[in-house]
Amino acid sequence: MQQDAQGYHFDFMRRAIAEVDAAGPGVSLEALAGRLNMSPAHFQRVFSRWAGVSPKRFQQYLALGHAKALLDERFTTLETAHEAGLSGTGRLHDLFLRWEAMSPGEYSRGGDGLVIRWGWFDSPFGPALMMGTDKGLCGIAFSAESGEAEAMRDLRARWPAARYVEDPAMLADWTAAAFGQAQGDVPLFLIGAPFQIKVWEALMRIPSGHVTSYSEIAKAIGNPRAVRAVGTAVGRNPISLLIPCHRALRKSGGLGGYHWGLPVKRAILAWESARLEA
CATH class of the missing domain: 1.10.10.60 (Homeodomain-like)
Structure with a gap:
């Protein structure tokens, strides 16, 4: 080995x-x-x-019961959580994230004019498909449950008009920092609809090792009745792990869904809890 x-x-x-x-x-x-x-x-x-x-x-x-324990012991109301806005930074272990969002007009064009570079990398949660533009990472998919072909199809379908270029070397430093192999600043480029980006911004406020509920996220974005829409936006998060949709749970303590498979979600939550304890 x-x-x-x-x-x-x-x-x-x-x-x-x-x-x-x-x-x-x-x-x-x-x-x-x-x-x-x-x-x-x-x-x-x-x-x-x-x-x-x-x-x-x-x-x-x-x-499986760990999710309920997290809600009891490490539940976060986003009003008091660590802020990480568009021009701010958020700490994830030894990782600093800075991010900006595509404009609504740019998003409506389906990525037309964008060059998105991609590559496959090992991760502790299975093979990871990394995608990024010159502005930062725009996609992370885990293929352990879905398979590599489906992960690729899924991410590419989000920005169908973009041009895709295989270039793992360009993504290597950002990937190393994302998975804890190096300290560094990882820029993110959010490609989504305005409502989705508001939800993803709220997810960024949940501290590592903690969780919140879909209803808390709905309150945080000023639309407390939009719990179902929030759940859909959480599920459409393209940048797994770094935009921490795995930290959103049902009020009942259930894990809810996870786009890349519940075993991956449980493994990421376990990893964050372990590192918080350590």
């Missing part, structure tokens, strides 16, 4: 998360390590270096 400078390889972490998730609470560390052809001590060390907590602790965060 190859390891990067931080002591882990994303393909290994993806497999490790899947094994920890499937194992159930009664499986020993030795059994988990054996499934990955590692010694227990080495598996514990590598996993904990990435997650900040042990595999067994991470397993608790992956549990």
